[in-house]
Amino acid sequence: MLDKTTTFNLLYDFYRPLLKESQRTFMELYYVEDWSLGEIAEHYSISRQAVHDRIKRVEKALIAFESALRLVEKFEQRKKLVRELKQKLRTGTDISQIEQLLDRLLEID
Amino acid sequence: MLDKTTTFNLLYDFYRPLLKESQRTFMELYYVEDWSLGEIAEHYSISRQAVHDRIKRVEKALIAFESALRLVEKFEQRKKLVRELKQKLRTGTDISQIEQLLDRLLEID
Structure with a gap:
Protein backbone atom coordinates (compact mmCIF):
# COMPACT_ATOMS: atom_id res chain seq x y z
CA MET A 1 0.00 0.00 0.00
CA ARG A 70 -6.23 3.51 -15.04
CA LEU A 71 -2.82 4.67 -16.32
CA VAL A 72 -1.04 4.13 -12.99
CA GLU A 73 -2.58 0.69 -12.53
CA LYS A 74 -1.58 -0.33 -16.06
CA PHE A 75 1.92 0.97 -15.54
CA GLU A 76 2.25 -1.15 -12.39
CA GLN A 77 0.96 -4.19 -14.30
CA ARG A 78 3.53 -3.65 -17.03
CA LYS A 79 6.31 -3.29 -14.45
CA LYS A 80 5.31 -6.60 -12.87
CA LEU A 81 5.21 -8.33 -16.25
CA VAL A 82 8.64 -7.01 -17.19
CA ARG A 83 10.06 -8.34 -13.90
CA GLU A 84 8.51 -11.72 -14.73
CA LEU A 85 9.94 -11.60 -18.25
CA LYS A 86 13.45 -10.87 -16.99
CA GLN A 87 13.25 -13.77 -14.57
CA LYS A 88 12.10 -16.13 -17.30
CA LEU A 89 14.88 -14.93 -19.61
CA ARG A 90 17.47 -15.74 -16.96
CA THR A 91 16.10 -19.22 -16.31
CA GLY A 92 16.15 -20.00 -20.02
CA THR A 93 12.40 -20.37 -20.54
CA ASP A 94 11.55 -21.20 -24.16
CA ILE A 95 10.93 -18.39 -26.61
CA SER A 96 7.25 -19.10 -27.26
CA GLN A 97 6.43 -18.54 -23.57
CA ILE A 98 8.37 -15.28 -23.54
CA GLU A 99 6.56 -14.16 -26.69
CA GLN A 100 3.23 -14.85 -25.00
CA LEU A 101 4.24 -12.62 -22.09
CA LEU A 102 5.26 -9.90 -24.55
CA ASP A 103 1.84 -10.11 -26.17
CA ARG A 104 0.19 -9.79 -22.75
CA LEU A 105 2.29 -6.69 -22.19
CA LEU A 106 0.70 -5.07 -25.24
CA GLU A 107 -2.78 -6.10 -24.15
CA ILE A 108 -2.43 -3.90 -21.05
CA ASP A 109 -3.77 -0.86 -22.92
CA MET B 1 -0.34 7.32 -42.32
CA ARG B 70 0.00 10.76 -26.05
CA LEU B 71 -1.50 7.37 -25.17
CA VAL B 72 -1.89 6.26 -28.79
CA GLU B 73 1.63 7.36 -29.67
CA LYS B 74 3.06 5.49 -26.66
CA PHE B 75 1.06 2.40 -27.52
CA GLU B 76 2.51 2.44 -31.05
CA GLN B 77 6.01 2.84 -29.62
CA ARG B 78 5.49 -0.15 -27.34
CA LYS B 79 4.18 -2.25 -30.24
CA LYS B 80 7.29 -1.42 -32.26
CA LEU B 81 9.57 -2.29 -29.35
CA VAL B 82 7.82 -5.63 -28.79
CA ARG B 83 8.27 -6.48 -32.48
CA GLU B 84 11.97 -5.65 -32.10
CA LEU B 85 12.19 -7.76 -28.95
CA LYS B 86 10.63 -10.79 -30.64
CA GLN B 87 13.02 -10.50 -33.55
CA LYS B 88 16.01 -10.32 -31.19
CA LEU B 89 14.75 -13.32 -29.22
CA ARG B 90 14.57 -15.38 -32.40
CA THR B 91 18.08 -14.41 -33.52
CA GLY B 92 19.50 -15.35 -30.12
CA THR B 93 20.63 -11.87 -29.02
CA ASP B 94 22.21 -11.94 -25.57
CA ILE B 95 20.03 -11.44 -22.53
CA SER B 96 21.52 -8.12 -21.39
CA GLN B 97 20.48 -6.48 -24.69
CA ILE B 98 16.98 -7.88 -24.37
CA GLU B 99 16.77 -6.61 -20.79
CA GLN B 100 17.76 -3.15 -21.96
CA LEU B 101 14.92 -3.19 -24.46
CA LEU B 102 12.53 -4.29 -21.71
CA ASP B 103 13.65 -1.34 -19.59
CA ARG B 104 13.04 1.00 -22.52
CA LEU B 105 9.55 -0.45 -22.77
CA LEU B 106 8.82 0.69 -19.22
CA GLU B 107 10.26 4.13 -19.88
CA ILE B 108 7.53 4.76 -22.46
CA ASP B 109 5.19 6.11 -19.79
Missing part, protein backbone atom coordinates in the same frame (compact mmCIF):
# COMPACT_ATOMS: atom_id res chain seq x y z
CA LEU A 2 1.49 3.35 -1.00
CA ASP A 3 1.29 6.32 1.35
CA LYS A 4 -0.82 9.31 0.37
CA THR A 5 2.09 11.50 -0.77
CA THR A 6 3.57 8.79 -3.00
CA THR A 7 0.15 7.98 -4.45
CA PHE A 8 -0.63 11.58 -5.38
CA ASN A 9 2.86 12.18 -6.71
CA LEU A 10 2.37 9.18 -8.98
CA LEU A 11 -1.10 10.27 -10.08
CA TYR A 12 0.19 13.79 -10.65
CA ASP A 13 3.03 12.43 -12.80
CA PHE A 14 0.58 10.69 -15.10
CA TYR A 15 -2.25 13.21 -15.25
CA ARG A 16 -0.47 16.56 -14.93
CA PRO A 17 -1.15 17.36 -18.61
CA LEU A 18 -4.89 17.23 -17.96
CA LEU A 19 -4.79 19.75 -15.11
CA LYS A 20 -5.13 23.52 -15.38
CA GLU A 21 -2.11 25.72 -14.76
CA SER A 22 -3.39 26.86 -11.35
CA GLN A 23 -4.16 23.29 -10.27
CA ARG A 24 -0.63 22.29 -11.21
CA THR A 25 0.92 25.12 -9.20
CA PHE A 26 -0.76 24.03 -5.98
CA MET A 27 -0.01 20.32 -6.49
CA GLU A 28 3.58 21.14 -7.35
CA LEU A 29 4.11 23.12 -4.15
CA TYR A 30 2.24 20.80 -1.82
CA TYR A 31 3.15 17.34 -3.15
CA VAL A 32 6.36 17.82 -5.09
CA GLU A 33 8.06 20.68 -3.21
CA ASP A 34 6.55 19.63 0.11
CA TRP A 35 5.37 23.09 1.23
CA SER A 36 2.86 23.14 4.10
CA LEU A 37 -0.69 24.43 3.61
CA GLY A 38 0.25 27.43 5.79
CA GLU A 39 3.26 28.30 3.65
CA ILE A 40 1.25 28.17 0.44
CA ALA A 41 -1.51 30.27 2.07
CA GLU A 42 0.97 32.92 3.17
CA HIS A 43 2.73 33.02 -0.20
CA TYR A 44 -0.55 33.59 -2.10
CA SER A 45 -2.20 35.69 0.63
CA ILE A 46 -5.21 33.41 0.83
CA SER A 47 -6.62 31.41 3.74
CA ARG A 48 -5.25 28.05 4.76
CA GLN A 49 -8.77 26.65 4.25
CA ALA A 50 -8.84 27.92 0.67
CA VAL A 51 -5.55 26.17 -0.09
CA HIS A 52 -6.84 22.99 1.55
CA ASP A 53 -10.06 23.07 -0.51
CA ARG A 54 -8.22 23.62 -3.77
CA ILE A 55 -5.83 20.75 -3.15
CA LYS A 56 -8.73 18.47 -2.19
CA ARG A 57 -10.43 19.34 -5.48
CA VAL A 58 -7.31 18.49 -7.49
CA GLU A 59 -6.91 15.22 -5.57
CA LYS A 60 -10.50 14.35 -6.46
CA ALA A 61 -9.85 15.15 -10.12
CA LEU A 62 -6.73 12.95 -10.13
CA ILE A 63 -8.65 10.06 -8.60
CA ALA A 64 -11.40 10.49 -11.21
CA PHE A 65 -8.83 10.44 -14.04
CA GLU A 66 -7.31 7.25 -12.66
CA SER A 67 -10.64 5.55 -12.28
CA ALA A 68 -11.42 6.48 -15.92
CA LEU A 69 -8.08 5.70 -17.59
CA LEU B 2 -3.67 6.15 -40.92
CA ASP B 3 -6.91 7.25 -42.53
CA LYS B 4 -9.27 9.53 -40.62
CA THR B 5 -11.72 6.80 -39.57
CA THR B 6 -8.98 4.53 -38.24
CA THR B 7 -7.32 7.41 -36.42
CA PHE B 8 -10.51 8.51 -34.66
CA ASN B 9 -11.48 4.94 -33.84
CA LEU B 10 -8.09 4.52 -32.19
CA LEU B 11 -8.33 7.82 -30.30
CA TYR B 12 -11.87 6.95 -29.26
CA ASP B 13 -10.69 3.55 -27.97
CA PHE B 14 -8.16 5.21 -25.68
CA TYR B 15 -10.06 8.29 -24.51
CA ARG B 16 -13.68 7.10 -24.44
CA PRO B 17 -13.70 7.10 -20.60
CA LEU B 18 -13.00 10.85 -20.63
CA LEU B 19 -15.95 11.70 -22.88
CA LYS B 20 -19.48 12.52 -21.78
CA GLU B 21 -22.27 10.04 -22.44
CA SER B 22 -23.75 12.16 -25.26
CA GLN B 23 -20.34 12.60 -26.90
CA ARG B 24 -19.84 8.84 -26.81
CA THR B 25 -23.20 8.15 -28.42
CA PHE B 26 -22.42 10.29 -31.47
CA MET B 27 -18.87 8.92 -31.86
CA GLU B 28 -20.16 5.38 -31.48
CA LEU B 29 -22.75 5.80 -34.24
CA TYR B 30 -20.57 7.75 -36.65
CA TYR B 31 -17.15 6.11 -36.24
CA VAL B 32 -17.86 2.67 -34.83
CA GLU B 33 -21.26 1.82 -36.34
CA ASP B 34 -20.56 3.81 -39.50
CA TRP B 35 -23.90 5.67 -39.66
CA SER B 36 -24.01 8.71 -41.98
CA LEU B 37 -24.53 12.24 -40.61
CA GLY B 38 -27.97 12.20 -42.26
CA GLU B 39 -28.98 8.96 -40.56
CA ILE B 40 -27.93 10.25 -37.13
CA ALA B 41 -29.74 13.55 -37.77
CA GLU B 42 -32.93 11.74 -38.73
CA HIS B 43 -32.76 9.38 -35.75
CA TYR B 44 -32.40 12.24 -33.25
CA SER B 45 -34.62 14.70 -35.13
CA ILE B 46 -31.88 17.34 -35.30
CA SER B 47 -30.23 19.00 -38.27
CA ARG B 48 -27.40 17.40 -40.19
CA GLN B 49 -25.33 20.51 -39.38
CA ALA B 50 -25.89 20.03 -35.64
CA VAL B 51 -24.67 16.44 -35.85
CA HIS B 52 -21.67 17.57 -37.87
CA ASP B 53 -20.79 20.28 -35.32
CA ARG B 54 -21.05 17.92 -32.37
CA ILE B 55 -18.85 15.29 -33.98
CA LYS B 56 -16.28 17.97 -34.88
CA ARG B 57 -16.21 19.10 -31.25
CA VAL B 58 -15.61 15.53 -30.02
CA GLU B 59 -12.87 15.07 -32.62
CA LYS B 60 -11.21 18.24 -31.32
CA ALA B 61 -11.45 16.97 -27.73
CA LEU B 62 -9.90 13.64 -28.72
CA ILE B 63 -7.02 15.40 -30.46
CA ALA B 64 -6.48 17.59 -27.39
CA PHE B 65 -6.40 14.49 -25.12
CA GLU B 66 -3.83 12.83 -27.36
CA SER B 67 -1.65 15.91 -27.49
CA ALA B 68 -1.74 16.04 -23.67
CA LEU B 69 -1.32 12.35 -22.81
Whole structure:
Protein backbone atom coordinates (compact mmCIF):
# COMPACT_ATOMS: atom_id res chain seq x y z
CA MET A 1 0.00 0.00 0.00
CA LEU A 2 1.49 3.35 -1.00
CA ASP A 3 1.29 6.32 1.35
CA LYS A 4 -0.82 9.31 0.37
CA THR A 5 2.09 11.50 -0.77
CA THR A 6 3.57 8.79 -3.00
CA THR A 7 0.15 7.98 -4.45
CA PHE A 8 -0.63 11.58 -5.38
CA ASN A 9 2.86 12.18 -6.71
CA LEU A 10 2.37 9.18 -8.98
CA LEU A 11 -1.10 10.27 -10.08
CA TYR A 12 0.19 13.79 -10.65
CA ASP A 13 3.03 12.43 -12.80
CA PHE A 14 0.58 10.69 -15.10
CA TYR A 15 -2.25 13.21 -15.25
CA ARG A 16 -0.47 16.56 -14.93
CA PRO A 17 -1.15 17.36 -18.61
CA LEU A 18 -4.89 17.23 -17.96
CA LEU A 19 -4.79 19.75 -15.11
CA LYS A 20 -5.13 23.52 -15.38
CA GLU A 21 -2.11 25.72 -14.76
CA SER A 22 -3.39 26.86 -11.35
CA GLN A 23 -4.16 23.29 -10.27
CA ARG A 24 -0.63 22.29 -11.21
CA THR A 25 0.92 25.12 -9.20
CA PHE A 26 -0.76 24.03 -5.98
CA MET A 27 -0.01 20.32 -6.49
CA GLU A 28 3.58 21.14 -7.35
CA LEU A 29 4.11 23.12 -4.15
CA TYR A 30 2.24 20.80 -1.82
CA TYR A 31 3.15 17.34 -3.15
CA VAL A 32 6.36 17.82 -5.09
CA GLU A 33 8.06 20.68 -3.21
CA ASP A 34 6.55 19.63 0.11
CA TRP A 35 5.37 23.09 1.23
CA SER A 36 2.86 23.14 4.10
CA LEU A 37 -0.69 24.43 3.61
CA GLY A 38 0.25 27.43 5.79
CA GLU A 39 3.26 28.30 3.65
CA ILE A 40 1.25 28.17 0.44
CA ALA A 41 -1.51 30.27 2.07
CA GLU A 42 0.97 32.92 3.17
CA HIS A 43 2.73 33.02 -0.20
CA TYR A 44 -0.55 33.59 -2.10
CA SER A 45 -2.20 35.69 0.63
CA ILE A 46 -5.21 33.41 0.83
CA SER A 47 -6.62 31.41 3.74
CA ARG A 48 -5.25 28.05 4.76
CA GLN A 49 -8.77 26.65 4.25
CA ALA A 50 -8.84 27.92 0.67
CA VAL A 51 -5.55 26.17 -0.09
CA HIS A 52 -6.84 22.99 1.55
CA ASP A 53 -10.06 23.07 -0.51
CA ARG A 54 -8.22 23.62 -3.77
CA ILE A 55 -5.83 20.75 -3.15
CA LYS A 56 -8.73 18.47 -2.19
CA ARG A 57 -10.43 19.34 -5.48
CA VAL A 58 -7.31 18.49 -7.49
CA GLU A 59 -6.91 15.22 -5.57
CA LYS A 60 -10.50 14.35 -6.46
CA ALA A 61 -9.85 15.15 -10.12
CA LEU A 62 -6.73 12.95 -10.13
CA ILE A 63 -8.65 10.06 -8.60
CA ALA A 64 -11.40 10.49 -11.21
CA PHE A 65 -8.83 10.44 -14.04
CA GLU A 66 -7.31 7.25 -12.66
CA SER A 67 -10.64 5.55 -12.28
CA ALA A 68 -11.42 6.48 -15.92
CA LEU A 69 -8.08 5.70 -17.59
CA ARG A 70 -6.23 3.51 -15.04
CA LEU A 71 -2.82 4.67 -16.32
CA VAL A 72 -1.04 4.13 -12.99
CA GLU A 73 -2.58 0.69 -12.53
CA LYS A 74 -1.58 -0.33 -16.06
CA PHE A 75 1.92 0.97 -15.54
CA GLU A 76 2.25 -1.15 -12.39
CA GLN A 77 0.96 -4.19 -14.30
CA ARG A 78 3.53 -3.65 -17.03
CA LYS A 79 6.31 -3.29 -14.45
CA LYS A 80 5.31 -6.60 -12.87
CA LEU A 81 5.21 -8.33 -16.25
CA VAL A 82 8.64 -7.01 -17.19
CA ARG A 83 10.06 -8.34 -13.90
CA GLU A 84 8.51 -11.72 -14.73
CA LEU A 85 9.94 -11.60 -18.25
CA LYS A 86 13.45 -10.87 -16.99
CA GLN A 87 13.25 -13.77 -14.57
CA LYS A 88 12.10 -16.13 -17.30
CA LEU A 89 14.88 -14.93 -19.61
CA ARG A 90 17.47 -15.74 -16.96
CA THR A 91 16.10 -19.22 -16.31
CA GLY A 92 16.15 -20.00 -20.02
CA THR A 93 12.40 -20.37 -20.54
CA ASP A 94 11.55 -21.20 -24.16
CA ILE A 95 10.93 -18.39 -26.61
CA SER A 96 7.25 -19.10 -27.26
CA GLN A 97 6.43 -18.54 -23.57
CA ILE A 98 8.37 -15.28 -23.54
CA GLU A 99 6.56 -14.16 -26.69
CA GLN A 100 3.23 -14.85 -25.00
CA LEU A 101 4.24 -12.62 -22.09
CA LEU A 102 5.26 -9.90 -24.55
CA ASP A 103 1.84 -10.11 -26.17
CA ARG A 104 0.19 -9.79 -22.75
CA LEU A 105 2.29 -6.69 -22.19
CA LEU A 106 0.70 -5.07 -25.24
CA GLU A 107 -2.78 -6.10 -24.15
CA ILE A 108 -2.43 -3.90 -21.05
CA ASP A 109 -3.77 -0.86 -22.92
CA MET B 1 -0.34 7.32 -42.32
CA LEU B 2 -3.67 6.15 -40.92
CA ASP B 3 -6.91 7.25 -42.53
CA LYS B 4 -9.27 9.53 -40.62
CA THR B 5 -11.72 6.80 -39.57
CA THR B 6 -8.98 4.53 -38.24
CA THR B 7 -7.32 7.41 -36.42
CA PHE B 8 -10.51 8.51 -34.66
CA ASN B 9 -11.48 4.94 -33.84
CA LEU B 10 -8.09 4.52 -32.19
CA LEU B 11 -8.33 7.82 -30.30
CA TYR B 12 -11.87 6.95 -29.26
CA ASP B 13 -10.69 3.55 -27.97
CA PHE B 14 -8.16 5.21 -25.68
CA TYR B 15 -10.06 8.29 -24.51
CA ARG B 16 -13.68 7.10 -24.44
CA PRO B 17 -13.70 7.10 -20.60
CA LEU B 18 -13.00 10.85 -20.63
CA LEU B 19 -15.95 11.70 -22.88
CA LYS B 20 -19.48 12.52 -21.78
CA GLU B 21 -22.27 10.04 -22.44
CA SER B 22 -23.75 12.16 -25.26
CA GLN B 23 -20.34 12.60 -26.90
CA ARG B 24 -19.84 8.84 -26.81
CA THR B 25 -23.20 8.15 -28.42
CA PHE B 26 -22.42 10.29 -31.47
CA MET B 27 -18.87 8.92 -31.86
CA GLU B 28 -20.16 5.38 -31.48
CA LEU B 29 -22.75 5.80 -34.24
CA TYR B 30 -20.57 7.75 -36.65
CA TYR B 31 -17.15 6.11 -36.24
CA VAL B 32 -17.86 2.67 -34.83
CA GLU B 33 -21.26 1.82 -36.34
CA ASP B 34 -20.56 3.81 -39.50
CA TRP B 35 -23.90 5.67 -39.66
CA SER B 36 -24.01 8.71 -41.98
CA LEU B 37 -24.53 12.24 -40.61
CA GLY B 38 -27.97 12.20 -42.26
CA GLU B 39 -28.98 8.96 -40.56
CA ILE B 40 -27.93 10.25 -37.13
CA ALA B 41 -29.74 13.55 -37.77
CA GLU B 42 -32.93 11.74 -38.73
CA HIS B 43 -32.76 9.38 -35.75
CA TYR B 44 -32.40 12.24 -33.25
CA SER B 45 -34.62 14.70 -35.13
CA ILE B 46 -31.88 17.34 -35.30
CA SER B 47 -30.23 19.00 -38.27
CA ARG B 48 -27.40 17.40 -40.19
CA GLN B 49 -25.33 20.51 -39.38
CA ALA B 50 -25.89 20.03 -35.64
CA VAL B 51 -24.67 16.44 -35.85
CA HIS B 52 -21.67 17.57 -37.87
CA ASP B 53 -20.79 20.28 -35.32
CA ARG B 54 -21.05 17.92 -32.37
CA ILE B 55 -18.85 15.29 -33.98
CA LYS B 56 -16.28 17.97 -34.88
CA ARG B 57 -16.21 19.10 -31.25
CA VAL B 58 -15.61 15.53 -30.02
CA GLU B 59 -12.87 15.07 -32.62
CA LYS B 60 -11.21 18.24 -31.32
CA ALA B 61 -11.45 16.97 -27.73
CA LEU B 62 -9.90 13.64 -28.72
CA ILE B 63 -7.02 15.40 -30.46
CA ALA B 64 -6.48 17.59 -27.39
CA PHE B 65 -6.40 14.49 -25.12
CA GLU B 66 -3.83 12.83 -27.36
CA SER B 67 -1.65 15.91 -27.49
CA ALA B 68 -1.74 16.04 -23.67
CA LEU B 69 -1.32 12.35 -22.81
CA ARG B 70 0.00 10.76 -26.05
CA LEU B 71 -1.50 7.37 -25.17
CA VAL B 72 -1.89 6.26 -28.79
CA GLU B 73 1.63 7.36 -29.67
CA LYS B 74 3.06 5.49 -26.66
CA PHE B 75 1.06 2.40 -27.52
CA GLU B 76 2.51 2.44 -31.05
CA GLN B 77 6.01 2.84 -29.62
CA ARG B 78 5.49 -0.15 -27.34
CA LYS B 79 4.18 -2.25 -30.24
CA LYS B 80 7.29 -1.42 -32.26
CA LEU B 81 9.57 -2.29 -29.35
CA VAL B 82 7.82 -5.63 -28.79
CA ARG B 83 8.27 -6.48 -32.48
CA GLU B 84 11.97 -5.65 -32.10
CA LEU B 85 12.19 -7.76 -28.95
CA LYS B 86 10.63 -10.79 -30.64
CA GLN B 87 13.02 -10.50 -33.55
CA LYS B 88 16.01 -10.32 -31.19
CA LEU B 89 14.75 -13.32 -29.22
CA ARG B 90 14.57 -15.38 -32.40
CA THR B 91 18.08 -14.41 -33.52
CA GLY B 92 19.50 -15.35 -30.12
CA THR B 93 20.63 -11.87 -29.02
CA ASP B 94 22.21 -11.94 -25.57
CA ILE B 95 20.03 -11.44 -22.53
CA SER B 96 21.52 -8.12 -21.39
CA GLN B 97 20.48 -6.48 -24.69
CA ILE B 98 16.98 -7.88 -24.37
CA GLU B 99 16.77 -6.61 -20.79
CA GLN B 100 17.76 -3.15 -21.96
CA LEU B 101 14.92 -3.19 -24.46
CA LEU B 102 12.53 -4.29 -21.71
CA ASP B 103 13.65 -1.34 -19.59
CA ARG B 104 13.04 1.00 -22.52
CA LEU B 105 9.55 -0.45 -22.77
CA LEU B 106 8.82 0.69 -19.22
CA GLU B 107 10.26 4.13 -19.88
CA ILE B 108 7.53 4.76 -22.46
CA ASP B 109 5.19 6.11 -19.79
